Amino acid sequence: MVGSKSAADRRPAAAIWPLIHAERAALAADLADLSADKWSTKSLCTELTVREVLAHITAGASLNAVRWMAGVIRCRYDFDKQVAMRLAEQLGATPAETLERFRRVVTSTTKPPLPALAMLGETVVHAEDIRRPLGMRRDHPTETITMVAEYYRGTDLVVPAKGRIGGLRLVADDGPFATGSGPVVSGSTLALIMAMTGRSAHLDDLQGDGVERLRERC
Numbered sequence: 001m002v003g004s005k006s007a008a009d010r011r012p013a014a015a016i017w018p019l020i021h022a023e024r025a026a027l028a029a030d031l032a033d034l035s036a037d038k039w040s041t042k043s044l045c046t047e048l049t050v051r052e053v054l055a056h057i058t059a060g061a062s063l064n065a066v067r068w069m070a071g072v073i074r075c076r077y078d079f080d081k082q083v084a085m086r087l088a089e090q091l092g093a094t095p096a097e098t099l100e101r102f103r104r105v106v107t108s109t110t111k112p113p114l115p116a117l118a119m120l121g122e123t124v125v126h127a128e129d130i131r132r133p134l135g136m137r138r139d140h141p142t143e144t145i146t147m148v149a150e151y152y153r154g155t156d157l158v159v160p161a162k163g164r165i166g167g168l169r170l171v172a173d174d175g176p177f178a179t180g181s182g183p184v185v186s187g188s189t190l191a192l193i194m195a196m197t198g199r200s201a202h203l204d205d206l207q208g209d210g211v212e213r214l215r216e217r218c
Contacts, residue, residue, distance in 0.1 A: 028103050044194075153180070161197055165196055167183075168185055183209040187207060
């Protein structure tokens with residue numbers, strides 16, 4: 001709906017932070033006993049290992065607006081360079097240190113100049129970037145992933161999700177999420193989120209006449 005906000009968009013940040021903290025805590029628990037060789041597994045993020053993605057999440061939870069802008073200026077407005085710099089700051093010397101740094105920010109409310117909903121989306125998506133290559137699965141609360149899906153359907157702020165699903169009808173088969181009009185793409189809410197954010201690995205989990213069009217856009 002152009003020009004209107006979803007129920008998720010209207011939720012105060014104070015109501016969203018507990019959901020972010022819960023997702024971080026679940027990821028930390030999943031990775032607690034990960035063997036040393038698995039940390040170098042390639043994630044769903046281009047060219048990053050699962051360990052590097054975890055450090056990236058930690059960086060996002062450690063970076064306030066002032067430090068974010070200072071980094072942007074330092075990197076001469078090269079945002080990819082800033083991301084790489086902040087990731088390196090949080091990587092640590094060993095996988096155990098990477099995980100410990102992440103554990104320290106599980107309950108953090110620090111964030112760059114982004115909405116809290118964007119932070120929830122980043123947490124859910126990057127956690128799946130880590131889990132899927134490792135063969136892990138989380139049964140997310142329906143409320144949480146529905147909020148994330150509703151956020152991404154209306155924004156291109158962090159990733160071009162809104163533009164990617166233009167002219168398609170997305171329908172979740174495990175919750176209330178539905179949006180758009182056109183050829184149908186259906187599946188789990190999580191798979192729809194991951195496809196919206198460009199993760200082609202989840203397209204095989206989706207069905208409908210619109211899947212191939214979405215595949216072209218991923």
